[in-house]
Amino acid sequence: MDGFLHLDMLILILAAAVATFATRIGGYFLITRMKTIPPRLDAALNAVPAAVLTTLVAPNFYAGGPELKIAMAVALVVGLRFNVLTMLAAGWVVVMALRHGGGW
Amino acid sequence: MTGSDFREGMRVGVPIVLSAAPFGALFGAVAVQNGQTIFEATLMSATVFAGASQLVGLELFGHRVQPWLIILSIFAVNFRHILYSAAMTRFILHFNGMQKFLTFFLLTDPQFAETVKRGESGRAVTFAWYMGLGTIIYVPWLVVTLIGALLGNLITDPKVIGLDVLLPVYFLGLVFGFRKRDNFLPVALTAAIGSILAYRYIGSPWHVSVGALAGVIVAALMPVKASAPATVEEA
Numbered sequence: 001m002d003g004f005l006h007l008d009m010l011i012l013i014l015a016a017a018v019a020t021f022a023t024r025i026g027g028y029f030l031i032t033r034m035k036t037i038p039p040r041l042d043a044a045l046n047a048v049p050a051a052v053l054t055t056l057v058a059p060n061f062y063a064g065g066p067e068l069k070i071a072m073a074v075a076l077v078v079g080l081r082f083n084v085l086t087m088l089a090a091g092w093v094v095v096m097a098l099r100h101g102g103g104w
Numbered sequence: 105m106t107g108s109d110f111r112e113g114m115r116v117g118v119p120i121v122l123s124a125a126p127f128g129a130l131f132g133a134v135a136v137q138n139g140q141t142i143f144e145a146t147l148m149s150a151t152v153f154a155g156a157s158q159l160v161g162l163e164l165f166g167h168r169v170q171p172w173l174i175i176l177s178i179f180a181v182n183f184r185h186i187l188y189s190a191a192m193t194r195f196i197l198h199f200n201g202m203q204k205f206l207t208f209f210l211l212t213d214p215q216f217a218e219t220v221k222r223g224e225s226g227r228a229v230t231f232a233w234y235m236g237l238g239t240i241i242y243v244p245w246l247v248v249t250l251i252g253a254l255l256g257n258l259i260t261d262p263k264v265i266g267l268d269v270l271l272p273v274y275f276l277g278l279v280f281g282f283r284k285r286d287n288f289l290p291v292a293l294t295a296a297i298g299s300i301l302a303y304r305y306i307g308s309p310w311h312v313s314v315g316a317l318a319g320v321i322v323a324a325l326m327p328v329k330a331s332a333p334a335t336v337e338e339a
Contacts, residue, residue, distance in 0.1 A: 009144050012171055016161055017151035019179040025208040027190030044324040045183070047291045050282040051319030052180045053275050054292045055299035055312045056163055060272035062300045068269055075273040084277030085126060091273035096266045 067098035106232040113236025120214040120241055125248045127155045130270055132252025134159065137262050138166040142253040149249035153242065154212065156278055157181040163271055167308045177312060188216040195223035196234070203231050210238035287323045295319030 061072050075091035082090075128149065135145035140162070152158050157178040164174045189208055196207055196219075218237055223229045262268050282288055299315025306314065 003141055004143050005141060005147070006144070008171075009140065010147075012161075012165070012174065013144065013148045013151060015171070015175050016148070016157070016178045019175050020152050020154050020157060020182045020185070021209060023179060023182040023185040024189055024211045025205075026186040027188060028193050028204070028208065030186065031190040031193050039328040040324045043286065043326060043328065044320050046285060047287060047320050047323030048180045048183055048316070050279055050285065050288060050291050051295040051316040051323070052177055052312065053160070053279045053282075054295035054319060055315035056160065056275040057272055057279060058296035058299045058315070059303040059311050062303060064272070068272070071269050072272055072276065075276055079277055079280045084274060084281075085123070087273055087277045087280075088126075088130075088270055091269050092266045095269040099263070099266070 067095055067102070070098065071095040106230070109230045109232040110236035113233040113238075114240040116218050117214075117237045117240035120218075121244045124155065124214075124241065125244060127159075127274075128245050128248035129252035129255070130274070131155060131158050131162070132249040132254075133256030133259070133267065134162055134252075134271060135249075136253050136256040137259065137267060138162045140165075140253075142250065142257060145253040146246060146250050149246050152178070153210070153245065154178075154182050154185075155245075159271060159274060163275070164312065167312075169308075169312060173313055177316075180316075184213075185211055188213075192216060192219050192223070195219060195229040199231055206238075207231075207234055210234075210242060212241060215241060287326045290326065291319040291323050294322045 057072075061069060064072070071091040071094040074094045075087040078090040079087045131149065132142075132145050135148070135158075136142060140148070148158055148161070152161075160181050161174055161178050164177055169177075188211055192211075196204065199207055215234075215237060219229055219234065222233070256267075259265060259267065279292060282292075295315045295318060297315075298318035299311040302314035303311035
């Protein structure tokens, strides 16, 4: 994209920074005046990251071409044993092999 | 003593820097592909300083998701930091106000892990040590973001070099990081099905909120375990 800095992007970035800092300092304020969290609310909060992140994965798999689907499937299997960097390498190798070697 | 504590903190950080660097470069490269300028990408690394959530923000921005939902999603991905700051407060109570501000600004997954490790081993968590560790993570994070953004700017078709596969696989890896949590499978499966259906029948921005909400509701409705203390894990 052309340009150096756009006002709407600046606002978005700064809002993201404030939201992130709130999580970083939030526990410090909570720990002093902590009341008990209801178990169901705790379970719901506990599920938030996995639920949000899954929604960024599944539609990509659904909408992607066959080479992307295969690469993600391979990465998923790799992820059962290895870390994220290894998953990235595996997914990338598969997609590149299929696109440039397999002509997909 | 202060100088040696600072250097010791930096030494602890070296392996962390090496393992985090590819993600910073990935963020920079994907950022310019998704419409950020090089300066904006670097500014985001400098002010948000939380790799996973930065990439989530980019993905949503690329889908033209409403800004409030982008911020909410970034907040959700970073939610674990609330547990971190709560758990490490006891080790840094002796810091003054400004020091605490900087301490929490620099709080990341590895920073938390090393701080608790040091605190629990009985050694003093000094401000100098903490800043040594924080600096050696923070400064390279900006540098690799900039390098990634400069390289990403040269790429005309991300598909040719397979850049488009990295983000979904990265998020898949993050999802896997939560697989030991209670209710992981029902939550992830519900969110996956919900987001695909919403993507198919409602449209792009809404698949995130609809899918995530479905997953969270399932978690809230699951039978409650007798003892389920909030756990802290790397993500």
